[in-house]
Amino acid sequence: MGQVSKQARIEAIGESGFLDRLLPNLPLHRGVLVGPGDDCAVIQSGRKKLLITTDALVEGAHFRTGWLSPRQLGRKAYLVNLSDIAAMGGTPRFCVLSAGVPHGFPVRDLMRIHRGLADAARESGAAVVGGNLTHCERLFLSVTLIGGVPGQPVTRSGGRPGDFIYVTGLLGDAALGVKLLQRDPKARGGAVRRFAEPQPRLRVGQLLSKGLASAMIDVSDGLLRDLHHLCAASRVGARLEIDRVPCSAAVRRADPMLALTGGEDYELLWTISPRRSSHMERLRQKFDCTFTRIGQLMPRSYGIRIYDGRRRVRVDRDGFDHLRGEQMR
Numbered sequence: 001m002g003q004v005s006k007q008a009r010i011e012a013i014g015e016s017g018f019l020d021r022l023l024p025n026l027p028l029h030r031g032v033l034v035g036p037g038d039d040c041a042v043i044q045s046g047r048k049k050l051l052i053t054t055d056a057l058v059e060g061a062h063f064r065t066g067w068l069s070p071r072q073l074g075r076k077a078y079l080v081n082l083s084d085i086a087a088m089g090g091t092p093r094f095c096v097l098s099a100g101v102p103h104g105f106p107v108r109d110l111m112r113i114h115r116g117l118a119d120a121a122r123e124s125g126a127a128v129v130g131g132n133l134t135h136c137e138r139l140f141l142s143v144t145l146i147g148g149v150p151g152q153p154v155t156r157s158g159g160r161p162g163d164f165i166y167v168t169g170l171l172g173d174a175a176l177g178v179k180l181l182q183r184d185p186k187a188r189g190g191a192v193r194r195f196a197e198p199q200p201r202l203r204v205g206q207l208l209s210k211g212l213a214s215a216m217i218d219v220s221d222g223l224l225r226d227l228h229h230l231c232a233a234s235r236v237g238a239r240l241e242i243d244r245v246p247c248s249a250a251v252r253r254a255d256p257m258l259a260l261t262g263g264e265d266y267e268l269l270w271t272i273s274p275r276r277s278s279h280m281e282r283l284r285q286k287f288d289c290t291f292t293r294i295g296q297l298m299p300r301s302y303g304i305r306i307y308d309g310r311r312r313v314r315v316d317r318d319g320f321d322h323l324r325g326e327q328m329r
């Protein structure tokens with residue numbers, strides 16, 4: 001492992017900085033088809049390919065007490081993983097849950113969490129096959145989900161210059177929901193529901209994996225960050241047209257920047273060659289949601305440039321945008 005000073009703290013480098021240090025040194029087995037750094041790992045198991053992904057919900061980091069019902073927590077712990085399976089065009093099969101609960105946690109709520117998880121798994125065709133329960137100062141729910149993939153999984157790395165960039169649904173509502181809950185933990189309504197009850201695009205992912213998408217990722221960290229992830233993996237640049245980015249009237253009113261930087265929408269972002277995109281546009285009625293073209297991949301040297309109409313704007317991926325008032329409204 002590279003040089004890490006004794007004083008280094010995780011805040012200084014973040015998750016991606018940590019992964020940059022860790023990944024080059026991980027031992028990779030021969031059966032690993034796609035290793036760390038994509039939405040799921042892909043491993044060869046006999047003649048089949050398996051997808052593996054894991055994600056956690058942690059009180060204080062992902063939600064505060066009272067924001068979600070126990071049932072919603074259980075469902076969401078599963079669904080955030082399902083979204084990663086969707087992003088590879090896969091089918092969910094088996095999951096396990098590792099939960100940590102504080103002293104005094106009501107058994108009834110724990111049962112409801114498990115019920116929510118089991119229901120969400122069943123609805124998507126997967127089974128809960130095991131778990132672990134431990135004590136922890138704060139509630140955490142960590143799910144590992146294993147899936148199958150019928151053909152070739154769609155990775156983040158297959159995008160080519162010239163490919164069009166598409167996204168499903170509307171962006172920014174989940175982040176707006178978080179803002180509303182921060183103001184009032186009892187807030188309800190469409191945006192809060194988008195945060196509390198994600199709807200991963202499983203069917204769309206499967207459809208796109210049949211020779212349509214060249215690269216795909218789910219939008220969990222925010223559009224700009226996830227577009228950066230996809231472009232880095234594909235070694236390409238991109239031109240993003242923010243006036244095309246689909247968002248609800250509520251997001252447009254509250255803060256349109258949320259559609260670019262807000263996380264947890266669990267929509268799909270993918271790239272597709274122009275020729276295949278006209279075929280895909282003809283299949284529109286087969287999709288169970290809307291989708292929108294929002295830009296085009298470019299050579300790597302182009303970088304990632306953001307346009308509002310014909311005007312180039314600067315927005316960094318964390319959304320700290322000093323000129324926001326002029327650009328986005």
Ligand SMILES: [Mg+2]
Pocket residue numbers: 038039083084087217218220
């Ligand atoms: Mg993902």
